[in-house]
Amino acid sequence: MLFQTSLGIDFQDTSVSVALLKTSINDVKLASYGTFPLSGESTAAEKFDQAAGFIGAFLKKAKISPACVFLSLPRNVVIIRYVDLPVALKENLQGSLRYEMEKFIPLPENEIFYDYQIISEEKETGKLRIFLAIIKRTTLDPYLTLLNRLNLRVSGIEFCSTAISNYFSDQKKTGKSTGMAVVSTGDGFVQLDFLKSGFLQYSRWFNRCENESDLSDRLSQEIRKLAEEHHGEGNGRLETMFLGDVSQEKLLEHLKEMDEIELHMVDLSKNKIPSFNLIPAYALALKGIRDVPTDINLMPAALRKKPNKAGQYVMLALAMLLILSAMAWGGGDIFSKRVYLGKLNETISQLETQVATIEKSRKGIKDVENQIDYLNALYSKSMSALDILKDLSERVPKTAWLRKFSFSEKGVTIDGWADSSSELIPALESSPLFKDVSFLSSITRDRSGKEIFRIGFKLN
Structure with missing residues (x-):
């Protein structure tokens, strides 16, 4: 859209x-x-x-009131799930997810905000x-x-991983x-994020407070597991961007020493972005200007800003002027x-036939990829109970106790008490040994106020 302004605000701990984008006739400018x-x-x-003071000063200095504002949150405050459901539920997907929500996170619906998107x-x-994103109210x-x-008034709230995914999609750089x-x-x-077909297919957050060598290991x-499960051994080295x-x-x-990946540094010169830290904010602002593939919005629907139609009215006025100018050009020019x-329509018809052929080929490629992903998923590893107990003892918070293993x-099932059971899910998900971590029953409380939980997970 012409002469549009859009603001992206990226929060980290x-x-x-912040990044403010403006559009002109054929350009988007930071x-x-x-x-x-x-x-x-x-x-x-x-x-x-501190953040309020900075953002307020930024808007005052820029002397603008952006038409669109988008906000992203740190990755570690959002819970994400990838859920497989029957196609038959597509017509009433929102109702089905609401009914099944406690299987994905055992919290009442009135204590969370969530959004979802069909990615395949x-x-x-x-x-x-x-793709399901959840955050506590x-x-x-x-x-x-x-x-x-x-x-x-904000149009949308998401998290930095979805913003990063949309940035590389906009750059036509999704590997x-x-x-x-x-x-x-x-x-x-x-x-660590994994992008495929324009969507965020995987995301994991690591705390850097631990030993640097342990973090690197x-x-x-995690990258090796990602390459095995999502990339496939026969597809060469996994293309990896370093942000x-x-x-x-x-x-x-x-x-750089890993044989499994092909490492690249991100080139910021094309969009004249001065620092990689601004990429999420830049991508958020793009959402107010262009369509993006990953469209998650955790903003409560009642609080979302309504789309500004001023730009549409400007475009309509320009279109009318163009029509009037064409009419004034003369009948001879209209005939030519x-x-x-007519020639243009004929060319378009030919191109449509070629596009249909290309789309058919893409579908065949997609089918082969799905078969490869399925075969790779059949591979699994085993480990001893001592390995599991050792990893559990390192990851279960001091405010939680296990009574049954x-x-x-x-897979593995654990029962116990905790001050806050929801902290256990990200703690266990951070382990390279465990996957598909989820609550097996709703959270209850004992007489002392402790939360009673039951969690299950599978082994990598």
Whole structure:
């Protein structure tokens, strides 16, 4: 759309970045930007105060009121799930997900916000692949309070992984047909995402507070597992983009030594982005200007900003002027244009036939990819109960206690008490040994107020 402005705001635990995009007739320009550090020693409330001051000052200096505003949250505050459902549920997918929600996260619906997107539909197997993003209301509320304080009506809220996915999709850089990995670094975290067919197919967040060598080993294990499960051994090295600066020497050298990946640094010169830290904010702002493949919105529907139609009215006025100009050009010119239009329609018809042939070939390629993914999924590894117990003892928080442990070829089940059971899911998911971590029953409380949980997971 012509003369549109759009603002992206990316929150991280230790910084907030903003990017303002403006459009012209045939260009998108990064008009203004900024990154503001948040004190690591400050409380959450103090950080929101600092962020409010920075964003307010940025908007005042830019002297604009953007038509669209999009916000992204840190990856570690959002829970994501990939769910397979029958195609028959597509017509009432929202109702079906609401009914099944406690299987994915055992919290009442009135305590969470969530959104979903269909990322693939396999008619042969009758399966829908659903990307599900969930956040606690108590986690999102401080961000909503901040937006209200700044008098900002936001069109959408997502998280940085979806923004990164849309950035590479917009750059027409989503790797080979077998997908592409993205390693992002920041103060206190490393993030691993996998993109395929324009969608975010996998995402994992790592805390950098642990030993650097241990972190590198864990990241290597996760990349190797990712390459096996999603990329396939016969597809060569996994194309991997590094979203960080050269100061991350140890991590960068470690990745370069991996035989399984083909490592590339992100080129920011095309869009004139001064720092990789601005990529999520830039991609968020793009969402207000162009259609993007990954469309997740955790903003409550009642609070979403309605689309600004001023640009549409401008376009309509320009179209009317163009029509009037064409009419004034004269009847002879109209006749010649009709002849040209006829030839153009004939060319379009020929191209449509070629496009249909290409789409048929793409479908065949997709079928082969699905077969390869299925065969790769049949491969599994086994481990001892001692390995599992050792890993559990390292990952279960001190505020949680296990009372029962069940281990079989179908997987592992643990029962116990905890101050906050929801903290166990991301803690267990961070283990390279476990996968498909989920609650097997609803959370209840005992007389002392502790949460009673039952969690199951499978072994890699």
